[in-house]
Amino acid sequence: MSETEGQRLADRLEYLFTHVQPLGRRHTLQEVVDGIKSVEEPGGTSLSVGRLSMLMNGKAPNPTLGTLRALADFFGVPVGYFVDDAVADQTMAQLALISAMRCNDVRAVALRAAAVATLSAQGLDVVRGLVEKIGRAPRGPGGTGESHG
Structure with missing residues (x-):
C-alpha cells in the first residue's frame, strides 16, 4: 500500500469513527476489535488494537480483504467504501446526513x-x-x- 493509499484508508477510518457513533460517543479501538471478534468465524479475520492503530495512522502495510470486510461490517458500510472513491463519497454523504439528523433531532x-x-x-x-x-x-x-x- 503506498503512502497515499495508507493515508486514504486512515482518513476513511477516521471518518467512520467520527460519524458512526451508536453509543453517542466515539468508539474506542478496543471496542472495534472486540466487536469484530464477537462475530468472527473460525479461521476468519482477527484484528488487534495495535494493527487497527497502525491502520488509523496510515502506517499499516496492505490490509487484507478480510480486514477491510470486518471493518466494513462493524461500521455498517459497504466494503467498497475503503477502495472505491465513488462508494466512499456516497457513504460519507449518507453518514453525514445521519449524523446531522442525530445531532439536530x-x-x-x-x-x-x-x-x-x-x-x-x-x-x-x-x-x-x-x-x-x-x-x-x-x-x-x-x-x-x-x-x-
Missing part, C-alpha cells in the same frame, strides 16, 4: 416530511400555512414559539 422532521409527502394538495396547503404561522410566532425565553409572560 431531524429524524422527527424527516418522518413528518415523509408523512406530508402523502398529503393531498389541500393538505399540503394547510401544512404550509401552519409552518408559516409558526415561523412568524414570537419566540419565548426558552427559544420556543411560546410566549411566557
Whole structure:
C-alpha cells in the first residue's frame, strides 16, 4: 500500500469513527476489535488494537480483504467504501446526513416530511400555512414559539 493509499484508508477510518457513533460517543479501538471478534468465524479475520492503530495512522502495510470486510461490517458500510472513491463519497454523504439528523433531532422532521409527502394538495396547503404561522410566532425565553409572560 503506498503512502497515499495508507493515508486514504486512515482518513476513511477516521471518518467512520467520527460519524458512526451508536453509543453517542466515539468508539474506542478496543471496542472495534472486540466487536469484530464477537462475530468472527473460525479461521476468519482477527484484528488487534495495535494493527487497527497502525491502520488509523496510515502506517499499516496492505490490509487484507478480510480486514477491510470486518471493518466494513462493524461500521455498517459497504466494503467498497475503503477502495472505491465513488462508494466512499456516497457513504460519507449518507453518514453525514445521519449524523446531522442525530445531532439536530431531524429524524422527527424527516418522518413528518415523509408523512406530508402523502398529503393531498389541500393538505399540503394547510401544512404550509401552519409552518408559516409558526415561523412568524414570537419566540419565548426558552427559544420556543411560546410566549411566557
